[in-house]
Amino acid sequence: MLRLNMGDAQSVGQPPINFLRQVMTLVAYPELIHKGIFPEDANIRAENILKNCAGGSVGSYSEVCGIKIIRRQIAKFIEEIDGVESQWENCYIGQGAGDMMKIFLAVIKFNENGLKAGVLTPVPGCTSYSMIIEGLDLQKIDYYLDEDNEWSININELQRAVDDAKTVCNPRAIVLINPGNPTGHILTVENMEAIVNFAFKENLIIIADEVYRTNILKANCNFIPFRRILKEMDKPYSKMELVTLMSMSDGIYAENGSRCGFCEIINLDPEIPPMIYRLLSISPPACNIAQAALYCLVNPPKPDEPSYEEYHNEIFRITDGFKASASLVEKTIKNLEGIKCNPLEGGIFFYPRLSLPENAVEKAKQLGLLPDEFYVSQLLQDTGICVVPGYELGQKQGTYHMRMTLISDPERERIIMQRFKTFHMEFMKKYTGFVKT
Structure with missing residues (x-):
């Protein structure tokens, strides 16, 4: 079958990335470091990770929000690839994008005027997000992607969804999957700007699932992250609330068994980060060996390093x-x-x-x-x-x-x-x- x-x-034959596996091996068995078995850049990354683990061992508990050196590297990675300033304190590591989504939605779950919070989700869309929303007793608000226009997001459809939902819930956030799952589309800049305008008007938090951003299938298609769109649109849009999700499990890296991902939060209410911290503290943190793989994703070999080619x-x-x-x-x-x-x-x-x-x-x-x-x-x-x-x-x-x-x-x-x-x-x-x- x-x-x-x-x-x-990887279950259907895609090979793992050697550099990731080398670093994962070294942090699990440090005796191999500098023994001439693995490239020196892999040795150095393994040492850096271990220095930031309690007792110098990946068998120790991780910090609640993730290993600090990796969170710092995530922020640096975001700045390098997206050209947008990032604060490492706003970057959180968890067990994949779904785990981070669940934690964030649990934070915004509260009733107002007797109505539960609502979350706009694309149809077709990711079933795990639907289950998370329903499991948290939030109101799922469906909006339909426009199949006849290459799965673009029609603003009139978003308005219909929000207007219909306001009688039964308080719309609080909109989930955007870009590139699309299951649709395989990439949002255009024009469409993204229109979505941002809509979210601003309706006071919605944007939750951007960008886990497939490295899987671009056509030369004439450019992936643009929502954080860059907000910056380029300038104020007041650059001050909008945004949550971005990224994962090790998907696409090119395909480390599904490692279960590790991160989110970056931007411009959220100051009360939210402490709430995220509390929720992370009562959940099992991402495996330290999986975090080592994530460190390689955000800190890949440089052109002057032996593993680069x-x-x-x-x-x-x-x-x-x-x-x-x-x-x-x-x-x-x-x-x-x-x-x-x-x-x-x-x-x-x-x-x-x-x-x-x-x-x-x-x-x-x-x-x-x-x-x-x-x-x-x-x-x-x-x-x-x-x-x-x-x-x-x-x-x-x-x-x-x-x-x-x-x-x-x-x-x-x-x-x-x-x-x-x-x-x-x-x-x-x-x-x-x-x-x-």
């Missing part, structure tokens, strides 16, 4: 592999009846729309299944390819989708897509009839 239903790249060759190989796989997927789907997909710009997923024959829709009803649920169950049964039906991630009524994970090995992707193409053609032939468009 090919588990292409989740973003677990190998590290960047690995990054380029994975990145180019994703780009080639995305191109292959687009070409395959373009030539198939009954399925279409917006351009794949970023991230590691694609979310095509299925136009299923009426006979297939009727067959699904007979089996007590939704049409896209029936389609993906047949795909799994006939090919061993496991994907997510669109109803689990959200879709407009009357439309059907599926989410499949891209892999960084284009040759293997070619085999997968050939298998998928054969299945889809046979499925459409079996249920031939009027095809909904």
